[in-house]
Amino acid sequence: MSRTFWRQSPNPTAATPRTSRDSYGPAVARTAAMLGVDLMGWQRLAADRALEHTGGRPAYREVDLSTDRQCGKSTLVLSVALRKMLASPGSWVTYTSASRLAARRKLLRVWWPLIQRSPLRDKFWVTKGTGSESLECSNGSALLLLSVAEESGHGEEGVDLAILDEAWSLDEAAEAAARPTMATKPDAQIWVTSTAGVPKSVYWRQKVEAGRAAAELGLTDGGVCFIEWAASRDVDVTDEATWPSFMPALDRTISRETVRADLASMPSAEWQRAYCNRWPHESDEGWAVISRDAWMASQL
Numbered sequence: 001m002s003r004t005f006w007r008q009s010p011n012p013t014a015a016t017p018r019t020s021r022d023s024y025g026p027a028v029a030r031t032a033a034m035l036g037v038d039l040m041g042w043q044r045l046a047a048d049r050a051l052e053h054t055g056g057r058p059a060y061r062e063v064d065l066s067t068d069r070q071c072g073k074s075t076l077v078l079s080v081a082l083r084k085m086l087a088s089p090g091s092w093v094t095y096t097s098a099s100r101l102a103a104r105r106k107l108l109r110v111w112w113p114l115i116q117r118s119p120l121r122d123k124f125w126v127t128k129g130t131g132s133e134s135l136e137c138s139n140g141s142a143l144l145l146l147s148v149a150e151e152s153g154h155g156e157e158g159v160d161l162a163i164l165d166e167a168w169s170l171d172e173a174a175e176a177a178a179r180p181t182m183a184t185k186p187d188a189q190i191w192v193t194s195t196a197g198v199p200k201s202v203y204w205r206q207k208v209e210a211g212r213a214a215a216e217l218g219l220t221d222g223g224v225c226f227i228e229w230a231a232s233r234d235v236d237v238t239d240e241a242t243w244p245s246f247m248p249a250l251d252r253t254i255s256r257e258t259v260r261a262d263l264a265s266m267p268s269a270e271w272q273r274a275y276c277n278r279w280p281h282e283s284d285e286g287w288a289v290i291s292r293d294a295w296m297a298s299q300l
Contacts, residue, residue, distance in 0.1 A: 009041025010245050013232065014215040016049055016225045021059055024051035024083065031086065032079040035118045042067070042229065042248030043076045050191070050225045051080070058189050059220075064207045065193040066228035068277045071249035073193050077163050078111050080191065082120070084161045085141035091160040094146040094178060098169040103145045104133050106165075111135070146177060162190040167204040168197030175203075196230065196279045205279070230277035237276045238263065246276060 025048030032039045039047070052059040067073055081093045097103040112126050112135070127134045135143040146162075159181035164174050175190070182188035197204045211226025231237050231246040243250055243259065250256060254275075263271055272278040 009045050009248050010229065012042075012045070012227050013230050013246060014212045014226065014228045016060075016211075016215055016227065017218055017220055018049050019052060019059075019220050021052040021054055023048045024053060024087075025049075027051075027087065028076075028079045028083050031083040032075065034120055035075075035079065035082075035114055037075055037079070037114075039076070039079070040072060040249060040252050043072055043079075046076060046227050047080065049227060052225075057187050060223060060225035061189060062224045063189060063191045064211050064224060064226045065191065066208055066211070066226075066230060066277060067193075067195065068229065068247055068249075068254075069195045069274045070254055071247070072253050073165070074106065074110060075114075077165065077191060077193060078114070081143055081161060081163065082115075085137045085143065086123070086139070088160060089137075089139035089141060091141045092158055093141070093143040093161040093163070094159050094181070095143060095163045096146045096165065096170070096174050096178070098166040100145060100147055102166070104130075107133055107135060107143075107145065158184055160185050160188050162188070164190065164192045165194070167192045167194035167207070168201040171203045196273050196277045196282075198273075199280060208279075228277070231272070233282050235276075237272060237278070243275075 025044060028047040028051065029039045029044055032043075046065060050060065050063040050065070065073065065076075077095075081095070084091055084093060095103055095107070097106060108126065108128060115121055115124050115135075123138050125136055127136065133145045159178065162178035162182060164170060164178065167174075175192070178190055182190065192204075192207060194204050196208075207226075208228070211224065211228065214222055214224065215226050215228075229246050229248045231242070235242050235246070237243075237246075240256070240260070243256070247254065247259070250259070259275055262275070266274070269280055272282075273280065
């Protein structure tokens with residue numbers, strides 16, 4: 001597979017436009033390269049837009065990233081976090097996922113082995129004690145795991161980067177825990193990342209709806225950068241020809257054979273949520289006899 005092909009990416013289905021501002025995106029790509037990772041096209045595009053800055057200050061206080069599962073979000077946010085830690089000595093990064101156990105597994109079983117195999121291994125070490133897990137840097141920077149409980153964030157101060165992963169499983173309390181810790185840092189950012197959620201994923205759904213609306217208007221000064229790859233309702237997702245348009249890591253980290261096999265074996269709604277980044281109400285499940293649009297029209 002050529003490097004040119006690897007770096008190609010379908011256009012986001014909804015995204016804050018790229019402007020002429022400088023970006024730390026290339027620095028993130030260089031950090032990933034130190035980990036032995038050549039960022040895919042979609043990862044480079046997301047980093048370039050999310051990390052635009054003016055005079056060093058991020059153009060966006062918040063980054064909301066929505067993609068299908070297993071496409072490389074984890075590697076991207078690790079590269080973003082390490083670039084921040086290395087470039088800003090003494091910086092604090094927090095990471096929150098669906099549970100502390102999930103966050104711990106990500107740190108110790110995925111991220112740490114990757115760092116250990118890289119030239120960065122002499123700059124970082126981990127603390128593995130349950131409840132105090134962290135990744136620390138020789139320049140005084142640190143990445144801490146933050147509980148989803150609202151009160152857990154009140155003791156931390158001066159957080160430079162907060163990452164809320166698997167946001168479909170979180171609620172407002174997770175962000176409420178992170179936001180106050182960033183108050184004294186004008187250059188801080190919060191990243192909220194996830195695949196489409198389930199009906200109870202109200203917190204993430206609101207961010208997706210707001211992001212799509214802002215992207216459609218072309219807003220670049222609202223303080224939030226939104227980037228999404230997802231199949232729209234009018235796309236026949238069973239047609240393999242449509243897959244590259246909304247699966248940015250197809251044939252890179254996700255094989256076409258795997259997607260095809262899961263389409264044949266998984267419940268349709270769950271397959272669409274995982275691979276098409278579609279919400280349940282967008283998958284038209286249960287509307288085989290009469291279409292959703294026809295039903296809604298009949299209620300007017």
